[in-house]
Amino acid sequence: MKKLRLLNVQLMALVGLAVITPAFAQNKEEEKVKAATAVLNDFNEMQENIPAQLLNLSKGVIIIPKMINAGLMLGGKYGRGLAMVKKANGDWSDPVFITITGGSIGAQIGVQAVDLVLVFKNSKTLMEIGKGSFTLGGDLSVAAGPMGRSSSAQTDYKLEAEVYSYSRSKGLFAGITLNGAALAVDEKANSAFYSGWVNANTTFKGSAISSGPVSELRAKLDEFN
Numbered sequence: 001m002k003k004l005r006l007l008n009v010q011l012m013a014l015v016g017l018a019v020i021t022p023a024f025a026q027n028k029e030e031e032k033v034k035a036a037t038a039v040l041n042d043f044n045e046m047q048e049n050i051p052a053q054l055l056n057l058s059k060g061v062i063i064i065p066k067m068i069n070a071g072l073m074l075g076g077k078y079g080r081g082l083a084m085v086k087k088a089n090g091d092w093s094d095p096v097f098i099t100i101t102g103g104s105i106g107a108q109i110g111v112q113a114v115d116l117v118l119v120f121k122n123s124k125t126l127m128e129i130g131k132g133s134f135t136l137g138g139d140l141s142v143a144a145g146p147m148g149r150s151s152s153a154q155t156d157y158k159l160e161a162e163v164y165s166y167s168r169s170k171g172l173f174a175g176i177t178l179n180g181a182a183l184a185v186d187e188k189a190n191s192a193f194y195s196g197w198v199n200a201n202t203t204f205k206g207s208a209i210s211s212g213p214v215s216e217l218r219a220k221l222d223e224f225n
Contacts, residue, residue, distance in 0.1 A: 137179030
């Protein structure tokens with residue numbers, strides 16, 4: 001009888017874990033969405049911020065809160081974030097969770113947490129991200145983005161690069177090298193956040209989530225329009 005009771009307790013614990021684990025995973029991704037909103041808010045409050053005109057002209061964005069940037073001459077990067085595209089009607093899509101990995105060679109030392117925002121000139125690349133990873137500086141040209149509230153989109157943003165990069169560390173803009181860093185879809189995170197996750201393209205084109213952290217992030221992006 002004692003063994004039977006012990007078995008029942010173990011079974012109940014396993015059932016509890018099966019119920020709790022997906023919810024915990026989804027909450028983890030919701031926190032990532034909230035962190036992305038906070039990154040945009042922090043960038044917006046800085047004097048040398050991301051110009052509203054650039055985000056208004058952009059067709060896609062990737063936000064990676066607290067990316068780890070480490071190196072001793074040979075740099076390394078790792079982070080988890082999200083990508084969103086701007087639809088034809090001007091609305092922002094639901095997020096697709098992504099990872100960034102890789103490194104570059106340069107005069108760098110130490111470890112720092114960096115908030116990273118990548119602004120895309122068009123949405124085609126992001127729409128195809130589910131087909132495989134792509135490399136910044138290789139598959140995609142990336143450049144440091146212009147800064148300042150009063151910058152003119154017509155004169156300053158020649159849009160010669162495919163991606164514009166903004167990075168912030170300890171409250172200040174921090175120029176980091178992204179050449180060689182690879183972006184890829186985080187299948188595990190997307191499966192945890194979306195029930196019936198299919199692929200990045202379907203999520204970008206699908207019906208938008210109208211409440212919760214995603215709608216708050218979308219509203220923050222809309223403030224730049």
